[in-house]
Amino acid sequence: MSDRVSPRRVLGLAVPALGVLAAEPLYVLVDTAVVGHLGAVPLAGLALGGTLFTLVSTQLTFLSYGTTARTARLHGAGRRADAVAEGVQATWLGVGVGLLLFLLAQLVAEPVAELLAGPGPVADAAASWLRIALLGAPLVLITMAGNGWMRGVQDTARPLRYVLAGNGVSAVLCPIFVYPLELGLEGSAMANLVGQTIAASLFVRALVVERVPLRPHLPTMRAQLGMGRDLVLRTLAFQVCFLSATSVAARTGAETAAAHQVVWQLWTFLSLVLDSLAIAAQSLVGAALGAGSAPRAKSIARQVTWYGLGFGAVLGVLFAALAAPLPALFTTDPGVLAEMPGAWWFFVALQPIAGVVFALDGVFLGAGDAAYLRTATMLSAAIGYLPMIWLSLAFDWGLPGIWTGLSAFMVLRLLTLLLRARSGRWAVAGPTTAAAMS
Known part of the structure; x- marks a missing residue:
């Protein structure tokens, strides 16, 4: 096969x-x-x-x-x-x-x-x-x-x-x-x-x-809650970061908040698009490991990661080309439009990174490696995102500071996920054996 x-x-x-x-x-x-x-x-x-x-x-x-x-x-x-x-x-x-x-x-x-x-x-x-x-x-x-x-x-x-x-x-x-x-x-x-x-x-x-x-069957539900705990903490880290970004943008000014909202909604929508590839990776990698084939799971991981990179690059090029006309569909306010580039080019540049990150998220979720994802996400948030967010408020860095924080978060997540992928420790085969969680 x-x-x-x-x-x-x-x-x-x-x-x-x-x-x-x-x-x-x-x-x-x-x-x-x-x-x-x-x-x-x-x-x-x-x-x-x-x-x-x-x-x-x-x-x-x-x-x-x-x-x-x-x-x-x-x-x-x-x-x-x-x-x-x-x-x-x-x-x-x-x-x-x-x-x-x-x-x-x-x-x-x-x-x-x-x-x-x-x-x-x-x-x-x-x-x-x-x-x-x-x-x-x-x-x-x-x-x-x-x-x-x-x-x-x-x-x-x-x-x-x-x-x-x-x-x-x-x-x-x-x-x-x-x-x-x-x-x-x-x-x-x-x-x-x-x-x-x-x-x-x-x-x-x-x-x-x-x-x-x-x-x-209570033992099965308890086992599901064990993985659920890690995923809940991971999701909580996302929400703390994203709510902090919205709060800081709102405190900076109405035009900054409005510009951030437009670009953030586009980011959220494209995250859904890229996450669909992660769902496919989950299903395929989990099935390969369940069938006892760690090499096949690793091969699928590499393949899906390249797909994510390519898909993200295409989205980046597309939205770079739309930098002038698309924001005007959301607002005609000159002040908001003037603020928009402070987030837009970060948003464009992050698409290839997001493509790889979301693909690898799917790979490790399919492998049951939720504890590693939890730890990597929380560390990336604590080291990369949150400090930049609140420094942006303190020093009035505006949208460039906020989106620098998001960029640091995504780059740190990318590095932690690539290191995990390279180690191969996540690819533990077997129908019920979760991947190594360290």
Whole structure:
């Protein structure tokens, strides 16, 4: 068997995964457009409530990424039933954690909203939306778990259909609930719930038709939480950095904050595009190690890394060419446009680096090397990103200082990941053996 995989196979996994990653941000745009016509207070409430919901759900992505790593190994070993059983346990875990989040939200939604926005109508609107939206927390986490085990068995097409079905129904119902039914901002949250119920139901049905035991198995869930701990800490490091950057940009001035927001949203979107390649790497590397072939896993890692570099370079060239016309599509404010180059050229130059970093992230996640990723990310944040962010505030370095911090973070991550890849210590073969975690 060749140690290489065909580009068509990589794209066959990556493109549907990209659709799943992009579906939620696209739906948020629809939701924002609908609620925006209600006025400033409901829109601000949605922005605050939606941000809090996203922060919580992002911290729990181990239900997808961690499940993919464990499932892919079992699938590669020819143990499909055991692979799907990992999905069952991840789903139970999602239900339990989701119910805890819902109950917690009923107690803390209002004080947290007031802490961030101050007492008043915006905080009240955010808390009202959040209490309803977090009814869907178990449903969102079931969907994450479903994405995880299906990616692990190299099926990324069905998750795309399921997510599009749920989000499509939500997009249709949102304006109906908000306006003709006169439910206002709460109608937006209710439309979300309907779509989340549809998507989660489809993922549960997919588990049922596999005819595997559906009972909870606590040892498996404990093992999943072990990897989850490392991924949660890694994600927390990202969020601390990115929130710090946004905070410093806002403290520097309105024009700086606006320029940073435009470039940052483009960075976030392209991160989703590159992350789809990482998902393909997860599935393929995990399967190779599960099948007992460390050489094949290493070959796939090299191949996907080159794809990431090439893809990132193409994106860099494309957005370099768009440096003049594209910012003007987001704003016509001369002050904001004048600030934009302070971030834009960092954003362009980082694309090839990001392509390699995200590809290797996928490789090591597929290998189960979450502890190394956790440590490397936290050290890169502490040494590279955060010092530059706060020095930028102290010395008024503006966007160049903020984006120098991001560049240092990405370069340090690149170096740590390349060193790990070169060592080969991550490529531990076997259906259930995680890679060396040091």
